[in-house]
Amino acid sequence: xxxxxxxxxxxxxxxxxxxxxxxxxxxxxxxxxxxxxxxxxxxxxxxxxxxxxxxxxxxxxxxxxxxxxxxxxxxxxxxxxxxxxxxxxxxxxxxxxxxxxxxxxxxxxxxxxxxxx
Amino acid sequence: xxxxxxxxxxxxxxxxxxxxxxxxxxxxxxxxxxxxxxxxxxxxxxxxxxxxxxxxxxxxxxxxxxxxxxxxxxxxxxxxxxxxxxxxxxxxxxxxxxxxxxxxxxxx
Numbered sequence: 001x002x003x004x005x006x007x008x009x010x011x012x013x014x015x016x017x018x019x020x021x022x023x024x025x026x027x028x029x030x031x032x033x034x035x036x037x038x039x040x041x042x043x044x045x046x047x048x049x050x051x052x053x054x055x056x057x058x059x060x061x062x063x064x065x066x067x068x069x070x071x072x073x074x075x076x077x078x079x080x081x082x083x084x085x086x087x088x089x090x091x092x093x094x095x096x097x098x099x100x101x102x103x104x105x106x107x108x109x110x111x112x113x114x115x116x117x
Numbered sequence: 118x119x120x121x122x123x124x125x126x127x128x129x130x131x132x133x134x135x136x137x138x139x140x141x142x143x144x145x146x147x148x149x150x151x152x153x154x155x156x157x158x159x160x161x162x163x164x165x166x167x168x169x170x171x172x173x174x175x176x177x178x179x180x181x182x183x184x185x186x187x188x189x190x191x192x193x194x195x196x197x198x199x200x201x202x203x204x205x206x207x208x209x210x211x212x213x214x215x216x217x218x219x220x221x222x223x224x225x
Contacts, residue, residue, distance in 0.1 A: 037161075044202070045161065045206075046216065047206075047213075050214075059212050059213070101208040101211060102149075102170075103166070104163050104206075104208075107160035109160060110160055
């Protein structure tokens with residue numbers, strides 16, 4: 001069965017970077033885009049960007065354009081989302097999800113990133 | 118970018134009530150719309166895809182309708198386990214996605 005398993009919770013200081021991983025199993029990793037979605041404290045769901053594991057290219061929401069990088073390691077079927085210049089507003093649960101079109105039923109369990117001095 | 122609005126932002130209803138949420142896109146998105154249920158501490162759960170198709174295993178009290186810019190999500194008979202926040206999400210061009218702001222549903 002399809003599974004997306006994310007890395008554990010992180011605590012970071014303002015100005016730092018965080019890298020969250022998402023390990024895929026149960027399907028061919030390179031066949032589907034991976035998206036990242038976050039829910040900041042008290043806020044709704046927010047799409048951050050997508051990454052094509054086959055070609056390695058990505059597209060980001062304008063809000064995150066200059067401080068997010070999405071990458072992958074196909075040998076271990078793992079995607080990464082790195083967010084830099086963290087502020088308290090980036091305290092959120094970050095989710096990876098395979099596909100945000102009509103087959104958007106596969107989500108990781110979420111990774112809590114806390115930004116605090 | 119396509120913007121999504123939802124109303125109401127929250128609602129409180131009794132068990133057994135019919136609950137309706139509306140979602141509006143800033144431009145025509147055909148039927149490229151998902152509805153999710155999101156509970157605290159859990160990943161969002163896809164309920165409806167392509168605006169009106171019920172995801173496998175989802176109870177039939179959930180339904181969706183609409184196309185173009187105006188969409189509706191309905192719970193025909195609210196149950197205690199339906200307490201959650203509900204989001205619409207568009208996927209018109211597959212390169213950029215947008216969620217609605219969410220509707221929090223409570224039991225009266």
